[in-house]
Amino acid sequence: MPKSPALEQKDFARIALIEATSKSKVGNFIEVIDEGENVASYLFENNQKGYVGWRWSVTIFQANSNEPATVSEIVLMPGPDSLVAPDWVPWSERLADYKALQLELEKQAALEAEEAEESDDDADLDVEDDDADDLDAEDDESESNDSESESVEIQSAEQPAESESAVSDLEEGEDAENDSENTGRKPPRFLRRRKGFKIKKARGKGKNPQD
Structure with a gap:
C-alpha cells in the first residue's frame, strides 16, 4: 500500500484510490469523516455508469504526525440519493406477510361476491315488480274494455226496445x-x-x- 508522510491525507487518499481503480472512475472530493482513534474516511464521487449517487470511501490511519499514513480500506458505498436494494427480510417474516395478504384478498373477494349476489337479487325483485305492474295494467285495460263493450251492448239493446215502444204507442193511438x-x-x-x-x-x- 502506498505511504506518503509528505502529502496531505486527502491527496494521499486520492492517489491510493486511483491506483486501486482508475482515474476515470474517481470524481471530485466530497468530505472527510473522522472515525476516531486516528482514523479518517475520505469520500470521493464515483463516475462509473450505473452507480448514480454512489461514492468512493478511502479510510486512512495515521498513528501520529511523525508516522506515515496508511490505507485501511477502499470501498464503493451508496449515497443518500443512490438506488439500492431493499433491506433483507427473513423468510419467516416474508411468509407471514404473504399469508396475511392472501387472507385479506380472500376476505375482500368474499365481500365483493356477497355484494354482487345482493345486487342480483334486488334486480330480480325489480323485474318481478315490473312484470306484476304490467299484468295489473293489462287486467285494468281488459276490464275497462269489457265494461265499454257491455255498455255498448246495453245501449244497443235499449234502442230497439224504445223504438218498439214508440211504434206500439203510435199503433195504440191509431187504434x-x-x-x-x-x-x-x-x-x-x-x-x-x-x-x-x-x-x-x-x-x-x-x-x-x-x-
Whole structure:
C-alpha cells in the first residue's frame, strides 16, 4: 500500500484510490469523516455508469504526525440519493406477510361476491315488480274494455226496445182513434194533436192528407 508522510491525507487518499481503480472512475472530493482513534474516511464521487449517487470511501490511519499514513480500506458505498436494494427480510417474516395478504384478498373477494349476489337479487325483485305492474295494467285495460263493450251492448239493446215502444204507442193511438171514429166519439186530445202533426207533415210534402 502506498505511504506518503509528505502529502496531505486527502491527496494521499486520492492517489491510493486511483491506483486501486482508475482515474476515470474517481470524481471530485466530497468530505472527510473522522472515525476516531486516528482514523479518517475520505469520500470521493464515483463516475462509473450505473452507480448514480454512489461514492468512493478511502479510510486512512495515521498513528501520529511523525508516522506515515496508511490505507485501511477502499470501498464503493451508496449515497443518500443512490438506488439500492431493499433491506433483507427473513423468510419467516416474508411468509407471514404473504399469508396475511392472501387472507385479506380472500376476505375482500368474499365481500365483493356477497355484494354482487345482493345486487342480483334486488334486480330480480325489480323485474318481478315490473312484470306484476304490467299484468295489473293489462287486467285494468281488459276490464275497462269489457265494461265499454257491455255498455255498448246495453245501449244497443235499449234502442230497439224504445223504438218498439214508440211504434206500439203510435199503433195504440191509431187504434183508439179508429175506435172513436167508429163510435162517433172524439179521440182523446193527445191523439188529435198527434194526428194534426201527421196532417201538417203530409201537407209539407205536398200530399193529400186524406190519401
